[in-house]
Amino acid sequence: MHMLENFLWLIPVLPLLAALLSILVGRHRRSLAAGLAIGAMSISFLLSLGTLCQLISGSLSSWQTTFVWFYFGQTTVPIGLILDPLSAVMLTMVTFVSLLIFVYSVGYMAHDARFARFFSYLSFFAAAMLGVVLSNSLLLLFVCWELVGLASYLLIGFWFERPSAAAAAKKAFLTTRIGDVFFFLGIVWLYAKTGTLLLKDGGRGCLDGPQLALLVSQHTVMGLTVAAAISLLIFCGAAGKSGQFPLHVWLPDAMEGPTPVSALIHAATMVAAGVYLIARVYPLVSVGSHSALTVIAWVGAFTAFFAATIAIAQNDIKRILAYSTISQLGFMMLGLATGGVAVGMFHLITHAFFKALLFLGAGSVIHGCSEEQDIRKMGGLRKLMPITFVTYTVGMLALSGFPLVFSGFWSKDAILESAHGWPLSQGPFLMASVAAVLTAFYMTRQMFYVFFGESRLPQVHPHESPAVMTMPLIILAAFAVVLGFMGTPAWPWFQNFIEMRQVPAADFANFMEPAFLGTLLLSTLIVAVGLGFGWFLYGRKAVPAMTEPDVLDAASPGLFRVLAGKYFVDEFYEATCVRVHGLFARFCAWLDGHLWSNFISMIKWDVLSFARLSRNFDVAVIDGGFDSGCETIQSGGERTSQLQSGQEQRYLKWIGLALFLLLVWLFWGARG
Amino acid sequence: MNLSFLIPAIILLVGAAAANTLRNLVHCVLALTLAFAGFALLYFGLGAEFLGLVQLLVYVGAVAILIAFTVLLTGGGTAGEQTVLSPRWLQGFLLAGAMFLLLGYGISKSRFTAHAATSVRSYPVSLIGDALITSYALPLEMLGVLLTVATIGGVVLAIREPRQASQSVKVDQ
Amino acid sequence: MTSLTLYLLLAALIFAAGLALAVTRRNAILVLAGVELMLNAANLNFLAFWRFGQHPEALIGFLFVMFSIAIAAAEAAIGLALILAVFRQSHTINIDQIEQLKG
Numbered sequence: 001m002h003m004l005e006n007f008l009w010l011i012p013v014l015p016l017l018a019a020l021l022s023i024l025v026g027r028h029r030r031s032l033a034a035g036l037a038i039g040a041m042s043i044s045f046l047l048s049l050g051t052l053c054q055l056i057s058g059s060l061s062s063w064q065t066t067f068v069w070f071y072f073g074q075t076t077v078p079i080g081l082i083l084d085p086l087s088a089v090m091l092t093m094v095t096f097v098s099l100l101i102f103v104y105s106v107g108y109m110a111h112d113a114r115f116a117r118f119f120s121y122l123s124f125f126a127a128a129m130l131g132v133v134l135s136n137s138l139l140l141l142f143v144c145w146e147l148v149g150l151a152s153y154l155l156i157g158f159w160f161e162r163p164s165a166a167a168a169a170k171k172a173f174l175t176t177r178i179g180d181v182f183f184f185l186g187i188v189w190l191y192a193k194t195g196t197l198l199l200k201d202g203g204r205g206c207l208d209g210p211q212l213a214l215l216v217s218q219h220t221v222m223g224l225t226v227a228a229a230i231s232l233l234i235f236c237g238a239a240g241k242s243g244q245f246p247l248h249v250w251l252p253d254a255m256e257g258p259t260p261v262s263a264l265i266h267a268a269t270m271v272a273a274g275v276y277l278i279a280r281v282y283p284l285v286s287v288g289s290h291s292a293l294t295v296i297a298w299v300g301a302f303t304a305f306f307a308a309t310i311a312i313a314q315n316d317i318k319r320i321l322a323y324s325t326i327s328q329l330g331f332m333m334l335g336l337a338t339g340g341v342a343v344g345m346f347h348l349i350t351h352a353f354f355k356a357l358l359f360l361g362a363g364s365v366i367h368g369c370s371e372e373q374d375i376r377k378m379g380g381l382r383k384l385m386p387i388t389f390v391t392y393t394v395g396m397l398a399l400s401g402f403p404l405v406f407s408g409f410w411s412k413d414a415i416l417e418s419a420h421g422w423p424l425s426q427g428p429f430l431m432a433s434v435a436a437v438l439t440a441f442y443m444t445r446q447m448f449y450v451f452f453g454e455s456r457l458p459q460v461h462p463h464e465s466p467a468v469m470t471m472p473l474i475i476l477a478a479f480a481v482v483l484g485f486m487g488t489p490a491w492p493w494f495q496n497f498i499e500m501r502q503v504p505a506a507d508f509a510n511f512m513e514p515a516f517l518g519t520l521l522l523s524t525l526i527v528a529v530g531l532g533f534g535w536f537l538y539g540r541k542a543v544p545a546m547t548e549p550d551v552l553d554a555a556s557p558g559l560f561r562v563l564a565g566k567y568f569v570d571e572f573y574e575a576t577c578v579r580v581h582g583l584f585a586r587f588c589a590w591l592d593g594h595l596w597s598n599f600i601s602m603i604k605w606d607v608l609s610f611a612r613l614s615r616n617f618d619v620a621v622i623d624g625g626f627d628s629g630c631e632t633i634q635s636g637g638e639r640t641s642q643l644q645s646g647q648e649q650r651y652l653k654w655i656g657l658a659l660f661l662l663l664v665w666l667f668w669g670a671r672g
Numbered sequence: 673m674n675l676s677f678l679i680p681a682i683i684l685l686v687g688a689a690a691a692n693t694l695r696n697l698v699h700c701v702l703a704l705t706l707a708f709a710g711f712a713l714l715y716f717g718l719g720a721e722f723l724g725l726v727q728l729l730v731y732v733g734a735v736a737i738l739i740a741f742t743v744l745l746t747g748g749g750t751a752g753e754q755t756v757l758s759p760r761w762l763q764g765f766l767l768a769g770a771m772f773l774l775l776g777y778g779i780s781k782s783r784f785t786a787h788a789a790t791s792v793r794s795y796p797v798s799l800i801g802d803a804l805i806t807s808y809a810l811p812l813e814m815l816g817v818l819l820t821v822a823t824i825g826g827v828v829l830a831i832r833e834p835r836q837a838s839q840s841v842k843v844d845q
Numbered sequence: 846m847t848s849l850t851l852y853l854l855l856a857a858l859i860f861a862a863g864l865a866l867a868v869t870r871r872n873a874i875l876v877l878a879g880v881e882l883m884l885n886a887a888n889l890n891f892l893a894f895w896r897f898g899q900h901p902e903a904l905i906g907f908l909f910v911m912f913s914i915a916i917a918a919a920e921a922a923i924g925l926a927l928i929l930a931v932f933r934q935s936h937t938i939n940i941d942q943i944e945q946l947k948g
Contacts, residue, residue, distance in 0.1 A: 646944025649758055649876065653868050656767050660774060667778050677848070681855055688862040688882060697872060704878050707859075711885050718852075718896045723910055727885075730914050735881060735921045742874055742925040746932045757869050758941055764868035772861035779853045784897070795904065800911075803904050815915055822919035829926035832933075 008065070008081050011047050011091060012134060012144075014040040016127035022120030033116035037123045038102045044130065045095035052088045056497070064136045064200055080198055082136035085497050086341065090133045090276055093349050097268045097356050098126045100472040104360055105260040107468035108367060112258075118158060122264070125151035129269050133276065138187050138197040138206070141277070145183070145237070148273060149176050152265055156257040168253035175250040179240020186233030193218070193226060199280065207283045216288035224291055231285040231292035235278065235299075242274025243326045244333060245303045249570055251326055255318040259363030262318060267325055267355035272348050275332045279341045286340075293337045294424060300333025301419070301428030301435075306567075308438035312445065313563035317362050317375050320446050324399065325355060327435055331415050334428055339418025342495035346487045347411035349494075353483060354398035354408055357476035361392035364465040364473065365450060375449040378462075382451040385464045389451050391473040396447055398480040400440035400531065403524045407484030412436060414487065414495075417519040433526060440530020448538040676717040684710030697743050705736040719794055852893035860886035873931070873940045877924045884917045 018040035022033040066080035102122060109118050128151055131144030150173075157169030190206055191197050193215060198205040205211065215227035224232075238244075243251040254266050265271070278285060278296065285292050304327045311323035328351050336344030366373055368385050382389045398408035416436070419429040464470070487494040562568070643654075687707030694700045708731040715724035758764075804812050863882030866875055888910045895906025935943055 644947050646947030648940050648943070649764075649868055652876070653763055653767060656771065656864055656868060660767065660771055663771075663774055663778070667774070667781075671781070677851065684855070684859060688859055688866075691875075691878065691882070692862060692866050692869075697874070700875060700878070704882070707882060708885065711889060714852075714855075714889060715892060718892050720892055720896070720907055720910070723892065723907065723914070726911065726914055730918050731881075731885070735918055738921060738925050739874060739878060742928055745929060746874070758871040761869040765865055767868060768861040768865035771864055772857055775857035775860065776854055779850060779857060784847070784849055793901070795902070795907075799902075800904060800907070803908060808908055811912060815912060818916065819919055822923050826922045826926040829923070830929045 007047060008051070008083060008134065011044045011095070012127045012130035014044050014127075015123040015130065019120045019123035019127060022116055022123065025116070027114065027116045030115045033119040034102070034106050037119040038099065038106075040123060041095060041099045041102055041126060044126075045092070045099050048088065048091035048095045051083055052092045055083075055085055055088050062200075066136065066198060069139075077139065078137065078198060079140040080136035081134045082200060083134070086276075086279060086345065087133050089345065089349065089494075089498065091130065093352055094126070094129055094133060094269050097352055097476075098122075098129075098264060100475055101260050101264045101268075101356065101360070104263075104363070104469050104472045105258075107466050108260055108363055109258060114158070118155075118258070121151060121154050121158070122260075125155060125265065125270070129273065132273055136199050136205075138190065138199065141280075142180075142184065142187060145241070145273070145277075146180065148270055149173060149180070149241075152176075152254070152270055155261040155265060156254045158257055158261065162256065164253075165256040168250070168256040172250040172254050175247050176240040179237045179247050181236075182233045183237025183240075186230045186237070189226070189233065190215075190230050193230075207281065212283060212287045215284070225288045227284055227287050228289060228292040231281070232295060234281055235285075235292065235296055238274030238277045238333075239299065240274070241277075242271050242329045242333070243303075244274075244299050244330065245306055246569070248303065248307065248326050249573060252319050252322045252566070255316070255322050259318070259359060259366060262322070263356045263359035263363065266322065267359050268352035271325060271329055272332075272352060275329065275336065275344055275348050278333070278336050279345055282336070282341050290424075296333050297337035297419075297422065297424075297428050300330040300335075300337060301431040302330070303327065304330030304334065304435040305431040305438075306330075308435040308442070310563055310566050312438060312442040313560055315376055315564075316373050317365065317378075317446065317450065318359070318373060320375075320442060321355070321358055321362060324358075324439065324442070327439060328355065328399075331412065331432060331435070334419055334432055335415035338422040338428065339414065342498040343414045343418050345498055346494050347415055350398070350407040350411040350480070350483050350487075353476055354395045354406075354480040357391060357395040357473060357480055358399065360469070360473055360476065361388050361395060364388045364469055365392075365462075367465055367469070368462040370462075375446060378450045379453045380451070381462055384462045387464060387470045387473065391470075391477040392451070393447070394477040394480055396443045398484075400443050401436060401523055401527050402531075403520075403527060405481060405484075407480055407482070407487075409523060409527075410484040410487050413519055413523045416523060417516065420519060433522070436523070436526045437530045437533075440527050441534045444531050444534025445538050448534070452539070677714070680710045680713035680717060683707075683713065698740070701736065701740050701743055704739070705732055708732045708736060721794060722797055722800060847897075849893055849897040852897075853890060856886045856890040856893065859883075859889070871939050871941055873928050873943075874925070876940065877921065877928070880924075881917060881921060884913065888913050 015037070018036040022036055025032055062082070062084040064080055064082040066078050068076045069079045070077050102119070105118065105122065109115055112118065125148065128144045128147035132141055132148060135141040135144060153169045153173040156172050157166050159165045160169075187197065194206045194211045196206055196211070199207045212227065215230065216225050218226040220226050220229050240247045251266060251271070255262055257265075285296070307323045307326035307330065311320050311327065314320045314323060328347070332344045332347050332351070335347050364385065365378065365381060365388060368381070368388070369378055372378065394406070398406040401409040401412045403409050416429065416432060419432050420426070422428065565571075684707055687703045687705075687710055690703035691700045691707065694703060708727065712724045712727040712732070715721070715727055860883055863879045863884075863886060865879070866882060867879030868876075870876065870879070891906045891910050891913070895901055895904075895910075898906070901907075931943060937943070
């Protein structure tokens, strides 16, 4: 049954090849580029599905392959791929959602001049992301991590003619880079301690028993175990990619990219990579004392709350969704920290589907409203764009956690339950609950602004999007509903699959457990409060016009200004970090211009003088010597030729003289 | 030092000296002939009669005549236009003198194992003939070839081209 | 002074005389004459050694001289033919004036 595993490497490589080929065939072969991307992704999806089925059927539990990348001296640097339930589930989700978004992009980017390049960037991103998922080596993971960041930069800044887009791409790259520096330190420390970067290597990997025991036994600053310290460093990288506070600032600005990019990267896959990373190294994070988990839980909970408060005051349709993503990522981190891999991953999977759905729906709205993104300028799209409206509603309800039917309810409920059951503190639970209320509230607000009421831009004639864009919406909506049933407490298939336990049969009796029932009711209450409040403020009468302040703004303008201004975090960073960096950059420029360039000039002078010296030596000594030698020979020859005077008698005299001398020599040698 | 040595020696020396110093070219040639004759006498004294006769026949009879002919053909009989000796004649005399002194020195310093006192024996010509035919057959043949070549070469060199009559006869006055 | 030494000295003297003749006289024919004198002096030298040396019955020196005379005669013939040819060319036998072949 290992045939499929031999093709495991194809899953990331095929999209990479598609990306390269798309670049090479030129910008005019649009259908070829799109076809290559979609074709490669389809094959990857089928392969991923195949591996998932194999794992489900139980013919395989966990499988890794390792090969050596390069040698230096006696040391080898191995990298490898791993296939276990965690990676199989993630693979399937990533390939499936990517495939749907690729299809969507055919319609969305149809009018763009750089259509082919867009698809090659998308394929490249998909290849890197799949590399992150499959990697069994922290080195390979880091390499693919950085490539994902690069792809994100290229895609956010796709419309680079807009200075805001270019700035947003740069901001995304730099902010995640800060997290990645700490991530790299963690990797280096881990390698130094354990001597390997393979995660699972038959007992020798850094997540295997002996290594973990070693890492737990040693202590470092502030009484942390080495394991916890490394976990926190790795979490810095995850925090950067997943937009946890304080490295969240790039995500809202990343909305400058095209909407499919936002859907793929900043909803479903790349931002989830941070969560996936923590899930992947979970044995390291959870071993020994729980200091790392505590930090992750608090950061996640705070991020969820923080971002949700900002979202209620935003007016850009995509920015609301961006802050919503940040908030949900906080939820995922909280789930990981308090409930384990299964809880966090379940919410990651369900969130991928309904957030991608919401973004694609927002893209459909923007496309239909001719690139209008301010919700205050939209309205009444319920009748004008019915399919979009229905699917968007499904997504919104899933996100809010509408009870029982939608997947978001089950996944968020699991998180709240584990947060409530966390022994250390109830603070995260409270923050998460409030965030959930706010989630339902701001989504309702958005819905009323965008879809209900009268159309505020009749001159544009908003129209429904073409089928190539609405089909993915419908498919995603279906999944947003269906996926939930894989993780209900009655039949916790997902949790058991991830943690590689036996999957029990459906048991509705689990519903009746008191603790669970309590959380169930609480979740329902949360949703009801949020939806109701939203309806109360925005649904009863028409939304305010552009010139009037928002309802909340009218209620408390100061607080609204703070929220709308995102707590001025960006401005704070601008004033401190960015300014300091600017000073440093100017200092380096001065140094370069004066010190180093003078140094280089000096070297240049030396080299030039040496060259001149060498040339003079060459001309005078070598050429001159050679010339004078030749001249000597020539003049000597001239003088010698004068011996041939034509006077035969003179020749005779010379002969006689020579004979004389020979005789002298002969007699001299013969004397005695 | 007996007479059979002394007289030819004197003749030789006189002839050589005369050839060196006489102005008239014909006189020089005659002096040379005398020297050749002196040589022949010396050969007789050494017991090489055959060679003495050959010397007389060849040198006196042929070479000297040849030289005389050439002198006449080139109009060398007229003398006295310029100096007899070439410029830088001193170098030549010095060279000759040095050569003689050196050779004399070498001769005097050498110790010869001489079988001087043996009487002069004459060897029959048949002995010479035998040696020529048997041991020295090759040199003899080569000599024949050489003489043939010399003859032909001499004719070729000296022959007058059949050109205009005015150009050919231009004896210098 | 043995006879041999006398003969050798005489031969050396005549050799020097021939050399003097060859290098000091202006006339080309006399140069040739000098060469002939030198050859004859050498012949005398050979004969002296033959006579006063070992194994005179082997006739080595004798035959050497014989060949030498023959060759000298041939050489004299050629030399004189050459002088004639040169004379026809340049109408002088003053070898100081025949100097076209110079470097």
